[in-house]
Amino acid sequence: MTPKIVAEVGTELPALSVRLKRDDLVRYAGASLDFNPIHWNEKTAKDVGLPDVIAHGMLTMAVASRIVAEWIGDPGAIVEYGCRFGRPVVVPNDDEGALVEVSAKVTKDFEDGTVKVNINAAFAGKSVLTGAFARVRVL
C-alpha cells in the first residue's frame, strides 16, 4: 500500500535538482534509442544553429516526472503526463553540465480520486518545459 500523502490544492512537492552531463545524454540516447546527434555531437548541434549540444526534450520530461513519482511512491499512479518543449537545456562538455531544477504543486482536485500537479523545470533561471502537468491518482 502507498502511504497516505497530503495532496490538497496548494500542496508543494519536495523540490528536485538534477545535473545533466554529456554522459547522461549518451546514456539516455542508448536507453531511449534516440540517437539524434544534436544530443551528443557539438559540431552537428552548432551546424543547426544551437549554442552547443542540448539534452533530449524527452530526457528533461522524464527527469521532471521523477518529482511526482518520488512524491507519490507508486509511479503507476501517474495516469497522465504532458508538456510542451519551450527551451533547450544546453549541456556543455565539462564536469558541471546543466542543472535542471524541478518544482511542482497540486493545482486542482478533479474529485474523482485524481489531482492535477503543475510542474516547473528550470535551467539557468528559465522554464524549459511549458505547461507541464501530471494527473495523479491519490486514492
Added chain:
Amino acid sequence: MPLDPAFTGRSYPPSTPYDVSREKIREFADAIGATSPAYRDAEAAKALGHRDVIAPPTFAIVVSMKTNETVMFDPELKLDYSRVVHGDQSFTHHRPITAGDQLVCVAHIDAITSRMGNDMVTVRTEISTVDGELVTTAKSMLVVRGEDA
C-alpha cells in the same frame, strides 16, 4: 512546401509487437536517474498492486519510436525530417506499461495545421496489448520549421 492538411485522419498499420522487458525498463530508469523500486523490483511492484515491474511514465516513447518514424518517413506525407522539432508530448496511461507486456502501436495523424510558416503535425499513437487491451495513448506534436522560420 507546406504539408497537405488532407493527411489529417490518416492511420497507419499496427506495428510488430514490442516485448517489454524488466531489463529495458531498468536501463531506462537508470538513464533518467529514477529511483523507484517499482521500476526494478518485481516484489516491490507487486506490493503496489502491479503484475510485475512497471515502466516510468515516459517509457512509452521507446515503445512508439518505430511507429512514429513510420509517420515521419511516410513518403507521401513528404515531411522534412531535418526540420522537425518536438513541440509537445503527452501520455495517458490507462494502466502502467508492465514488464511482460507485448505492445502494438497504431499511429493516427490527428491534425495538420500551419502557423507563421511552420507546419504542426499531431500524431496520436494508441498502444495496446496483442490481446487488444488499451494501455497508453501517446500524443506528439511535431513542428516542421518553415524554410524562412
